[in-house]
Each structure stands twice: as structure tokens, then as C-alpha cells.
Amino acid sequence: MTTPTETPDAQQDSSDDGGSGARTGWRDLLRGSAGIAVAMAVTNVGTYGFQMVAARVLGPADYGAIASMMALLMVVAVLQLGLQATAARRISADPDNVAVIAEVVVRTTRRCAWGLGALMLVLSPVVWKVLVLDSIVPALLMAVAAVPLTLMGGQAGILQGERRWFPLAAVYLAVGVPRLVFGSLCILISPTETSAMIGVLVALFVPVAIGGWVLRHARDERPAPGADAHGARAVGREVVASSAALLAFFGLSNVDIVVARHVLDSHDAGLYAGGLILTKAVLFLPQFVVVVAFPAMSNAADRRRALLRSTGLVAAMGAACTLGAWLLSSIALVFVGGDEYADVQSRLWLFAVLGTMLAILQLVVYSVLARQGTRSVYLIWVAVAVLVGCGLLASSLPALVVTVSAVDGALVVVLLALSLYRMRDEAHTPTPSPAPVPPA
Numbered sequence: 001m002t003t004p005t006e007t008p009d010a011q012q013d014s015s016d017d018g019g020s021g022a023r024t025g026w027r028d029l030l031r032g033s034a035g036i037a038v039a040m041a042v043t044n045v046g047t048y049g050f051q052m053v054a055a056r057v058l059g060p061a062d063y064g065a066i067a068s069m070m071a072l073l074m075v076v077a078v079l080q081l082g083l084q085a086t087a088a089r090r091i092s093a094d095p096d097n098v099a100v101i102a103e104v105v106v107r108t109t110r111r112c113a114w115g116l117g118a119l120m121l122v123l124s125p126v127v128w129k130v131l132v133l134d135s136i137v138p139a140l141l142m143a144v145a146a147v148p149l150t151l152m153g154g155q156a157g158i159l160q161g162e163r164r165w166f167p168l169a170a171v172y173l174a175v176g177v178p179r180l181v182f183g184s185l186c187i188l189i190s191p192t193e194t195s196a197m198i199g200v201l202v203a204l205f206v207p208v209a210i211g212g213w214v215l216r217h218a219r220d221e222r223p224a225p226g227a228d229a230h231g232a233r234a235v236g237r238e239v240v241a242s243s244a245a246l247l248a249f250f251g252l253s254n255v256d257i258v259v260a261r262h263v264l265d266s267h268d269a270g271l272y273a274g275g276l277i278l279t280k281a282v283l284f285l286p287q288f289v290v291v292v293a294f295p296a297m298s299n300a301a302d303r304r305r306a307l308l309r310s311t312g313l314v315a316a317m318g319a320a321c322t323l324g325a326w327l328l329s330s331i332a333l334v335f336v337g338g339d340e341y342a343d344v345q346s347r348l349w350l351f352a353v354l355g356t357m358l359a360i361l362q363l364v365v366y367s368v369l370a371r372q373g374t375r376s377v378y379l380i381w382v383a384v385a386v387l388v389g390c391g392l393l394a395s396s397l398p399a400l401v402v403t404v405s406a407v408d409g410a411l412v413v414v415l416l417a418l419s420l421y422r423m424r425d426e427a428h429t430p431t432p433s434p435a436p437v438p439p440a
Contacts, residue, residue, distance in 0.1 A: 037288035038173070039169035044284045048335075050183040050199075055302025056338055057191050060270025063153040065193050068131045068261055069138060071254035072198070076146050078250050079116055080153030082243030083109050085369050086235060086293065087154060091161025102158050104235050112239070117147040132261055134193055141197040147203040155211030160198075160291070167214040171207045178203035239393050242369050245252035248380035249365045253283065253358050253383060256404045259391040267395045274341040275401070278332060282321045283362070284353025286314045290366050297370035304423040307367050311416070314363055318356025326350040337415025350401055357408045364415050371423075376415055383411040 051070065087105040091098055120127075120143035126137040152171065159168040179200060183397035186199030215226075250263045258329035260272040289310050325332045333345045368376050387407045394400040 033170050034372065036172070036291055039172040040291070041285070041286045043172050043176030044281065044287070046180040047284075048277060048281050049176075049180045052335060053180075053184040054196060055274055055277065055341070057187050060258070060274065060340055060384055061395050062191070062193070062270075064194050064257075064261060064266060064270040064273045065131065065133055065138075068257050069133075069142060069193070069197065070200075071257045072131065073142060073145065073149070074251045075247065075254055076116070076120065077149055077153075078246040079112055079239075079243050080150045081246045082239045083150070083153035083295075084157035084160065085366070086238045087157025088160040089370070090235070090238075091158065092163075094182070098162060101235075103392055105154045105158060106215075108232060108235050108239060109151055109415065112149035113147045116150050117143055120146045123261075125175050126327060128210060130258065133161060138197045141194070141201050145197070145201045148208045151377065152204075152211060154206050155208070155215060155352075157167045158215060165207075166213075167210075170214075171211050173204075174207035178206040178360075190238045209430055235438055244363055245369055245377045245380075248384065249362060251385065252361075252380055252384050253409070256391060256400070259388060259394075260397075260400060263392055263394055264342075264397060264398065264440050271341055271344045272397055272400065275344045275348060277336050278325060278348055279351045279355040279358070281335070282318055282352050283358045284295075285318045286359050290363055291296050291315055293363070294366055294370055297367045303367065303371060304420065307363070307419065307423070311360055314359050315356065316345070317333050318352070318359055320355060322349055322352040325349040326383045335347075344397070347398065347401060350405060354405050354408060357405070357412045361408065361412050361415065364412075364419055367419055376418060379411065 049065070053100050054066045055393050058066065083105065086099065088103075090101050094101065121140070124136055124139035124143050126316060127133070127142065128136040131139075153173075154331060156168060156171055159171065182197035183196060186202075189195065237240045257269075257273055257276060260269045264272060273360040291304050293310040297310075298301040329348050332348045333339075336344070336348065364376075365380070387404060390403045390407065391400055
């Protein structure tokens, strides 16, 4: 039986050779999906290594502010991910117009980056108050960080669409490792919120520099038939639709830390933030599955099987993490932040369950983007509203954890069932017959 990680690459190779059906070999698999998996694993280690350093150096009370800023930065990154998904989907679907698509994506990315940076600058006083920061300076630094963060999305999307796995892996590596190095260095020099954001900001320019260098050569290609479909407006509309779907997901996966800052005292909010380190680790551990499965889920004939197999793989990885957090809670506590977070040790397995549900939900959301469907996004926004409303009624850390887990679990079941039902309808829809060829 073909594994979930083999299917997308096989389909990619089939599309590259004109549909001859040639399957990818182990060498291509290692250069593609496995290489991306290793790069993203190292990036996740670097990203959460920085949060572990911050949790240990700052302690639960001060680390809560860092965690809330990182959560907001992930929400801001939805535009970056929307740009990447749009570029990758369009280039994969129309490889004859790579130059046209890349040029439009680059222009659109620059406009989005400066526009988002300006918006975050205007909203910096709101960010300051909502996240309960010590000063407005970290909020201003987040506004500046939004620019390189968004620029990276268009670059990564072009590389992903062209299947340039090695440069894409280099960009992914440059996301996490510099954050660990620069962020930790800044915190050790000055253990403050502002210092932490300075380190994060400096680190964000590294992947942009690598992506810009890889894509520095302009393409000189004539537009092929169908190039008109990749105009700036069409690309912009798809970016907005993709970003809206991802915004709903990241809003759901990060709003609970903001709720915790308001309903819990600083110590318990810090404990909750520490538990979310494990949640986010479980969420992003199988992220390479999404990258590899995305092309297969764009094919109506294969997307149901790709979603089921990918979901099974993600669920298995999440179950292993949950079991490990339950049996080896003392070791998991070390990665969360150490003895200062001992009060949350007995509930770390529940944070792992939460991360597993979010990982499956992320896969389902990208499946929706692959088939250009948007109706399911409304259900995610409903879940965000329910989570905020019920979360504000929680009076303790255990009550908040149970509330968030219940809402996310219910949404996973509903969305996955709806997605599979709609894919079944697509599979039973007859393919239109080709138009008859007139006689010569």
C-alpha cells in the first residue's frame, strides 16, 4: 500500500511528465518530501527552542506576554500562507506560465507586505492594550516584523510550485534556526518583551534574504495560452480567500492564549502558555504532510484518498505524542519550561490531544483550499466565537483547557465529515464528455 507521503510526489511527477503515470523513486522522495520534512522538523525545533528559552529565563508571569505575541504573529502570518498557497497552486496547475505567475505573485506580495505592515502600525496601540504588554514598543516591532514575514510567503510559494525542494528547505531552515539564535541571545542579554521581539525581527530577515537570492534571476519567457487567468486581480482574490480561511484557523488555534490572559491570573496564564508549547509542537510536527499532500488534494479523483491517508498519518503521530506526554510527563515538562511549570504536568497529555486535533483541522483546511471551497470557513469562525464566549466563562486553568478541547474536537468531527461527504459527491459526478472534433 502506498504511504501518504508517497502519493503526492507520485502525482507531482505524473503531472510533470505529461500524465505518463511514472511514479517517483526513493531518490526523488528523499529529495522532495523527506527533505522538506527534515527542514521543517529542524525549524520547529528552533522555533520552540526559542520559546523554551524564553519560558525558562522569564518565568511563567513574563513568558505569558511573549507567548501571546508569538500567537498574534502566527495570526498575522496568514497572509504569508495565503500568498504561498496561491502561488504554489497556480504554478503547479499551469507550469507553462511560471514566469507570468511569478511576476504577478512578487508584485502582489510586496504590496501585501507593506500594506499589512502599515495596518499593524496603526493597530499597535490596540495590540499593546489587548495583550497587556509592558509598553507599546513590542507592538511597534511586531508591525515591522509583518513586512519580512509576508515577503517570505510569496517567495516560498514560487519555490513550492516549481518543486525546487532544496531552496525551499533552506528557506524553512532559515525561519527557525535564526530565531533560536538571535532570540535567545537577545533574551539572555536583556530578559524583556522588547528584547525578545528584537531578536524575532532580526531573524525574520534571514529567510527573506535567502529567498531573494535564490529568485534573483528574472525569467525571460513568453506567456503561454491561459496566461490571462493569472492577472493581478485574480491572484489577489485568491490570496484574500485563502488568507481568510487560514485566518479563521489560526484565530481558532491562538485565541485561547488571549482569553487566558484575561480570565486567569498571571501565574496560571503563564502555566497555560507553557502547556501550549507542547500543543504547538504537536500541531507543527506533521506539517510536512500538508506540504506534500497539497498537490494530491488538488486532484478531484485523488483528494479523498489523500485526505484519508494524510489524516491517518497525522492522527497516528498525534497519538504517539499524547501517549508520550502521558507516560513521560516529567520529560515533557522539561521541554515545556521546567519545574516552574510543575502545576500543569498532570495535564500535559491534554495539551497534546489539543495539538493533534488542531493538526488534523489544519490538514482539512488546506484540503478546502486545494479544491477551492470556502463554505466550511464559516464554521471555523463560529467555533472561534463559541470558544471566546465559553472561554470567558472559565474560572480556572483546567476549565479553560477542557473548554478549548471540547470546541476544537467538535469542529474537527464536523468539518472532516462534511469534507468527506462533499468529496463523495464529487467522485460520483460524471466527467463531461469531450467535445466532438469536427471533420477536416
